[in-house]
Amino acid sequence: MRVGVVLGGALAGLALALAALSVVWTPHEVTQMAIADKLQPPSGAHWFGTDHFGRDILSMVMLGARTSMAVALVAVAIGMGLGVPLGLLAAARRGGWVDEIVMRGNDLIFAFPSLVIAILITVVAGPSALNAIVAIGIFNIPVFARVTRGAALPIWVLDYIRAARVAGKGAALISLHHVLPNIASLLIVQATIQFSLGILAEAGLSYVGLGAQPPTPSWGRMLAEAQTMIALAPHVAIIPGLCIVLTVLGLNLLGDGLRDALDPRLRVLR
Amino acid sequence: MLRYVLRQTTVMGLSLLVASALIFSVVELVPGDPASFMLGTGAQPETLAALRQQMGLDQPLPLRYAGWLGAMLHGDFGTSFTYKTPIGGMILDRLQVSLPLAVLALCLAVAIALPVGLYAAARRARAGGGLAMGATHVGIALPNFWLAMLLVLVFAVRLRWLPAGGFPGWSDPGAALKSLILPAVALALPQAAILARVLRSALIETMGQDYIRTARAKGLTEGQALRRHGLRNALIPVLTILGMQFSFLLAGAIIIENVFFLPGLGRMIFQAITQRDLIVVQSAVLVLVAAVIAVTFLVDLAYAAVDPRLRRG
Numbered sequence: 001m002r003v004g005v006v007l008g009g010a011l012a013g014l015a016l017a018l019a020a021l022s023v024v025w026t027p028h029e030v031t032q033m034a035i036a037d038k039l040q041p042p043s044g045a046h047w048f049g050t051d052h053f054g055r056d057i058l059s060m061v062m063l064g065a066r067t068s069m070a071v072a073l074v075a076v077a078i079g080m081g082l083g084v085p086l087g088l089l090a091a092a093r094r095g096g097w098v099d100e101i102v103m104r105g106n107d108l109i110f111a112f113p114s115l116v117i118a119i120l121i122t123v124v125a126g127p128s129a130l131n132a133i134v135a136i137g138i139f140n141i142p143v144f145a146r147v148t149r150g151a152a153l154p155i156w157v158l159d160y161i162r163a164a165r166v167a168g169k170g171a172a173l174i175s176l177h178h179v180l181p182n183i184a185s186l187l188i189v190q191a192t193i194q195f196s197l198g199i200l201a202e203a204g205l206s207y208v209g210l211g212a213q214p215p216t217p218s219w220g221r222m223l224a225e226a227q228t229m230i231a232l233a234p235h236v237a238i239i240p241g242l243c244i245v246l247t248v249l250g251l252n253l254l255g256d257g258l259r260d261a262l263d264p265r266l267r268v269l270r
Numbered sequence: 271m272l273r274y275v276l277r278q279t280t281v282m283g284l285s286l287l288v289a290s291a292l293i294f295s296v297v298e299l300v301p302g303d304p305a306s307f308m309l310g311t312g313a314q315p316e317t318l319a320a321l322r323q324q325m326g327l328d329q330p331l332p333l334r335y336a337g338w339l340g341a342m343l344h345g346d347f348g349t350s351f352t353y354k355t356p357i358g359g360m361i362l363d364r365l366q367v368s369l370p371l372a373v374l375a376l377c378l379a380v381a382i383a384l385p386v387g388l389y390a391a392a393r394r395a396r397a398g399g400g401l402a403m404g405a406t407h408v409g410i411a412l413p414n415f416w417l418a419m420l421l422v423l424v425f426a427v428r429l430r431w432l433p434a435g436g437f438p439g440w441s442d443p444g445a446a447l448k449s450l451i452l453p454a455v456a457l458a459l460p461q462a463a464i465l466a467r468v469l470r471s472a473l474i475e476t477m478g479q480d481y482i483r484t485a486r487a488k489g490l491t492e493g494q495a496l497r498r499h500g501l502r503n504a505l506i507p508v509l510t511i512l513g514m515q516f517s518f519l520l521a522g523a524i525i526i527e528n529v530f531f532l533p534g535l536g537r538m539i540f541q542a543i544t545q546r547d548l549i550v551v552q553s554a555v556l557v558l559v560a561a562v563i564a565v566t567f568l569v570d571l572a573y574a575a576v577d578p579r580l581r582r583g
Contacts, residue, residue: 108288111563120551147280204413
């Protein structure tokens, strides 16, 4: 499993580094079209080749990494920001009506076809990276609420919680000071997983034209544009897809490795 | 048991009610009402008002919601603004593509996941098991529409074995099935990867149980014990995931249906959204959500019937 963590960390780190680098530098200007150089295979001048407008694919992929990661990251932040407090609240009021409402609400969101709702949201608010974030973020909320509640419940029956209660601490402070630190590792692992799912979701949304809008490059739209040219120039379709696969793979391996490292009980099973 | 059934039924009814209200209000938020969309920007105000009245759009919101819900309960799903046909019939038509596609993809996913999961569990400490798990990691990371593009490139463009898209209809079952193979594979592979992982961890958990040790003591090999006793017990979490995947495949095939130009339910909803045919969106989404809620309800009941401990929950 050690190999997995190192590989995962390297892949995710590389994607992150490329995204960060694209802020200050890309090999070529992504808006720079050169029709004469269109659909060129990978070469010394263009490592990943060029697309149907002669744009440098490596540069586009770097900027696409930034779009994907920004969308997925903020979507995770939305999910954690709302989901974790809801989960903590449900665990603190376990068995009560608050718990019931939170959990039933969660079940309800899970019952919705997420992609359909994401598409609906982007139509209501117009296609943009921001609305893609909201659409993906909403479906992260119940995930974090559920994980938080599930992890917090067994902690609430422990002795030190009882001690804190006797000492006069309220449910909110106990949740914040004693429960949250004990479930933080689990939440980090979940965040890694939701981050990678967010990248896949963003790719899907921008593939159908509902994510980041041109000229902002995104992996999903690069794939959509490449679809008609796949027979002529397969590299235009293969490279952005590989970027998605490697980034998501890296994050998943990293998440798995983190879980093993943070929870030794699970390691025994593997 | 009766109390449990009553409680779950109430929960299901409430969920459906809230879901319908949610869908209705989200659809209401879509800018531009269908009447002005149908008539275009140059429409006379009087014509617009007349059409709005004809479509019932001039009524207050709660009244329209109640009317829609009441009609749905009577099996009347409304009439599409764009196609002027009953939505119930449209959904049934599209299900003729989506349902076989989902079933095919699910069967494929199970057929792949079962051996892979069993193998990975049996060889968990060895290189083979690690390799199988590595493969599932890649499978989960695959965007299904990219996989679909690659499949088209290889099997339709290069080898010319299968069609690249479109659906000929069920009058020619062979051709229809052929056109569903690539989409089903694209949908199935990532799902199979998830299933195989769930199956593996469930199996490993059951492997520690006493009855497995008993089976081994009776002289069964580890593989035999796994297949005869472990598999059956590991199926519960697998079935839960399968139920969720089926509903995902039914509705979530939107992108795949777009890649392959399949006239399925997902594509119908997608087109209806872009055409502002909101009544179609509203009814079709509610049908999907209702299906998911109903499946969850049935699964819960089935578990409770099998496992008395769950009835208290």
